[in-house]
Amino acid sequence: MKRFILLVGLLISLCACASGPKPSTSPKLPYDSWYVGLAAPRHMEVWVETVDVLDQRGLPFFHVFGGVASYTGKVEGWHKGGGAMKPVNNVDLPERIFLRWQSLVEPQAYKIRIPIPQWVREEMVKPERVFCPGSQKWKVDYRDSITLGMAPGGIVKVWVGGACLDYKEVGRFQAEIEPLGPYIGKSKGQYIPIEPENKAYVEQHGIPYGSW
Template identity: 70%
Template sequence: MKRSLFLTGILVSVTACASGSKPPPTPKLPYPAWYVSLVAPRHMEVWVESVDVLDQRGLAFYRVHGGVASYTGTVKGWPTEGGGGKPINNVDLPKTIYLRWQSLVEPQAYKVLIDIPQWVRDEMVKPQQVFCAWDQKIVTLYSRTISLGMAPGGIAKVWVGAGCIKDKEVGRYQAEVEPLGPYRGASKGKYVPLEPENKAYIDQHRIPYGSW
């Protein structure tokens, strides 16, 4: 209940808004939308304030994603495979991603600007024939998911992949501390409340800095 009341009071709706007065043309991609997945090591709870995208056309889209990051299967280290994600509609392939989040176990607010290399965009539109275990057949898929991993200390990890296609690491990044604090000062220094089970884990085991 405490978390619900806090979020109701502070959360700005997560919507996309393109720069400029005219609606942008529909991107010419081989699929309706690409995806963004938000992940964090188990118990290292993260609240994402905003994911903003500058696409390859030079158009800016704000708050295309946000909220709770999904947990990986381990506390230390990163998985080799990402999870599901949110579809990013009517946005061309990403050129730059601006990520702002709260690391609730510290707590600390971070921000990072991530330049997406051209090889990633090439990968996202390249059809790949892969064998899917759940389909038991060879299918044609695209690496259309960008996974954003966030860990204490301002560590960000990025992968590209999708479903039966093995993820490829894009890079590891060191974020900056947001000097204005959570929500850029709008919450007057108040962070999203940490879930009790995660607080109990941190109290007992501490934060494994350096493992990500």
């Protein structure tokens, strides 16, 4: 219950401060929105404080995503893309993505600015005809999703992919420690409570640094 109350309070505060410009024209993309996915290795619980985007028009958008990530099937190593997805509406393709999160198993707060190369934006608007396993039909699809994978030690991996297309790795990045702590000092050093299952796993097995 304590965890639930804390989450609700923080979510309300995040929603209240979400902001961004109101462009006069919508992005000219072959789809209504692109997606951001959040992922982490199994048991390596994270809480994402914010995902901010600077799009290719040079417009900033704050708090386009946040909260819990989805988890891979194993602790060590990565899957390729996917994760807890959210559409990013009325935002052009990303030029930079700013990420701030809490690694709850350590615990530690991290932040990073991730440059998105031009080839990624080109991939995101390139149509490909593909057989989609879900619908069992051929269709034209796009790599309209960017996944941010977060691991202890401030490791971030980024992929670009689509619902019916494979994911391509964009890069592996090293975040820096947020010197002000969780919520840039607004929570007075208090982290989101870790789930008991994940806490028990780390106490028994430790954190496999270097495996990501």
